[in-house]
Structures are given as C-alpha cells and as structure tokens.
Amino acid sequence: MVYLTRRVTFSAAHRLWSQHLTEEENYHIYDKCANPNGHGHNYTLEVTVRGNPDPTTGMVMNLTDMKKITNEQVVDWVDHKHLNYDVPWLENVIPTAEMLAIAFWKRLEPGFPTGSLYEVKLHETENNVAAYRGEQTEAGRE
Template identity: 50%
Template sequence: MQCGQADPHGPKWPEAEQTLERKTLRPHPRFLTAGRFTYLIPALAVQETDRTGRFTASGPAEGASRSAEPRARPRAPAALRSRGTLGLSPRRTEPGGNAMSAAGAGVGGRRWARLSRLVSFSATHRLHSKCLSKEENLKLYGKCNNPNGHGHNYKVVVTVHGEIDPLTGMVMNMTDLKEYMEEAIMKPLDHKNLDLDVPYFADIVSTTENVAVYIWENLQKFLPMGVLYKVKVYETDNNVVVYKGE
C-alpha cells in the first residue's frame, strides 16, 4: 500500500476523509512525540508525514486502542524544584532593613544574630489591687492574695539582637550583658518583697506580666537603643510571660 492510499482491506472511510487539507494546529504537550505531531479526532489518527504539505489519514492499527494512553506530565528542572517555584530563597528582614536570606547572610554579607542570657532571683509578693475590694481581690487572685504573701524562684531570659561584629564575632560582649542584667534585675529584685521594697510596685500589681515590663524598662537604661529584643520571665515552669516592649 502506497503512502496516501487507503487500505482496501481496512475500514471503508469516506473519500472526503482520505486526505485532509493542512490546518494550523498547535499541539498539546501531551500529544507531542519525537519529531512529529499526532492529533486525535473521531475515528481518525492524523499524522504529519507527507512532505507535499498534506495530511494522510489512515484508520487505527489492528488491535490498537482508539483512546490515547495518558502520558506523564513533564517535571520542572531539578534546580527549580530544589529551590522553590521561582527558584528564590526565602528572605527576611532584621532591624535596620537588612534583607536576610535563609542562610542568614544579609545585604553586603552582614549577618545578624540573637543572644540570650538567663538569670534567677527569688522574691516574695502579694497579688492585690488597690482598685478592688477585699472580696473582689480574694475572688480574683485566690490564694495568691494571701495577706502574708508568697514567694517564687523567678527565671529571666533576656535576648538582645544585632549585627555580628566582623572583628570580634559577637553581637554583644557577654560580660557586658551580664553586668547590665545584674544592675537591672538582680540588685533591685533578688531576695526582696516586690510590693514593699520596689517603688515601681507601690501602685502596680506585681503580676509576672508587670515584672516583665519592669525588667524591660530597667534594662533599657543600660543597653544601647534598639538592642533589646525580648524579656521572658518564668514565674514557675508552667507560667511564663514574654514581653517585647509593645
């Protein structure tokens, strides 16, 4: 059987369908095969094989299925898959507007870090508001409203942040931070009655939230502006307050 002629022993296709005029068709990637296009239309498998600019039509091969088998969807290059949809690393911004990549390097190679130090102090206090009645205080604070007070072994974590100095390799000298925390936390609070010995709590209820605020404000007197990042106070292992100066 010559190219362009129908198989006399095959299905009888209408004469008009033996040859088809070339039409400009854009192949779907799913039907793109090596070097030529294959289009599926009802009852015909049309292939671009004739150099004269015409399509030749033939019926489906014997035993072949008329429906196309699904092909695997092409995958993106490995480089893009490993780096995300757009091939970009996530970025974040540290104080001062320095864009940071996931690896931590900022603009111009500068790097930022957070530094934390923990101290512990013991103090006693009583939860009692002068704005509430005796009954209201007892109902609100329960046993923490005990007239003789109660004590805690507080733990305080202070976190500072800033650029890593390329010469010293530090955000801040830990010795300096230790001294600042000694002045701002240990001296005014350790082994003290918060309500009687610390003027700040004369009219403010000495809750852990207010203790965290007090420590933040006290540290600001010693630390360079913008360096303090977070104060975290543990009243107990289960009760924790975090304050960031809001």
C-alpha cells in the first residue's frame, strides 16, 4: 500500500463562535478568535489517498486529477473567503480546524475512487493541525 499526498495552500478568514454558548462563554473559550470581524489564516491542506500503484502508469493516482478534485471541491470555494459567510456548505459549521477537516473530507470523498481517500489534514498554523480519516468502525481502524 502506498500513500500519496497532495498539498495546497489557501488564505481565509473565520470567526469561532457557537450559537449554543453565551457571549461570555464564547469569549472565554475562543478568546481572540471570537473577534466579531473574524481573523485570517494561511492554511495548508494535505489530501492523502492510498492504493497500489498501477503497473502501467506507476501511479496510485494521477496528481493532476488530485489537484483538480481538491481545487474544485474545496480550494476554489474557500480561498480568500470568510468561511462563516461566503461558503454555503459551511453554513452553521463552527470553522475550527477540526470541523473544517471533516467538512473538507465530505466534499472530497465522492470525487475520489471508492475507498482511496485516506486522510485530510488541515494546518491552520505551524503549530495547529487537524487530521480526519473519515468515519471508521473499530474493526476498520489501523
């Protein structure tokens, strides 16, 4: 089994705020990330597929196809956008790195051959990274 990763970058703004919390709770939990006007990040998104290289092409998947799927399903929607307001499929999502990784997975998975999407990893900063590998049963975990 070979794991192939395509990395892309994008810039976006967001505000961390939960409608299920009071104003005081939001500011206590999210601190400066609850700024009413939002704040921005230069994100790095890593999309990893897995499989056996095709004997004819030597590839698990064509990187050009990975780029096209990733851009069409995620990057073109989020780059230079305010994630809370400009991305319809993120409506009612608290745009933490964790929740974005899940949302990106859901957008990407249908575009890849069944079972080949292995991981979506989102670097919000150099120090903060969230990784998601889809819904897995206990028996299916590695």
